[in-house]
Amino acid sequence: MEFCDECGSMMKAEDDLWVCGSCGNKQPKDPDASFVVTEGQEETEIVDVSDAQDRGLPTTEVVCPNCENDRAHWYMQQIRSADESETRFFICTECEHRWREDDN
Template identity: 70%
Template sequence: MKFCDECGSMMKSGEGEDHWVCDSCGYEIGRDDGDDEWTTESQVESEIVDVSDAEDKGLPTTTAQCPECDNDRAYWYMQQIRSADESETRFFVCTECEHKWREDDH
């Protein structure tokens, strides 16, 4: 990733990927050999780790009634799913059947 020396915006690879181009102000600069060590997310290979049968999910637990199996314990976490000026939504995951639901679901 490279930032524009003129306006500070993030630069992107230009045609042929031999130079950087700023979308905001049009400033261009050649790519150095050291720039090759940076990769984009699509170029990075990731390893998928299966933790579905792990005992501890690393999440806090609370008393919550599962709508699927009536278990009374659930993991919970907060996630921002709306715009930044809206409050976060609390999600629950049953400790027994792993059913997932939101706090405002009925």
């Protein structure tokens, strides 16, 4: 997500540009950034969680649904609109299975 340098409004992605819906300002997208687009949602940056332990992610006691290990690294990410709470993601310390808190 980008914000306009001219008026501070949220910009929308159009091809290789960020376009401000309020003032019409256009900025080129950063070619080094990675994004995921899902239907009905805004673009979000991909969180690189490879080598979670080396990146200093905190751990907690939670049971992995894949291997039943009782420890996992975790991080929070805003994936819905700003008025919704963040989602907590887990990475098993044993098998590196990934899941989010609301998965059942």
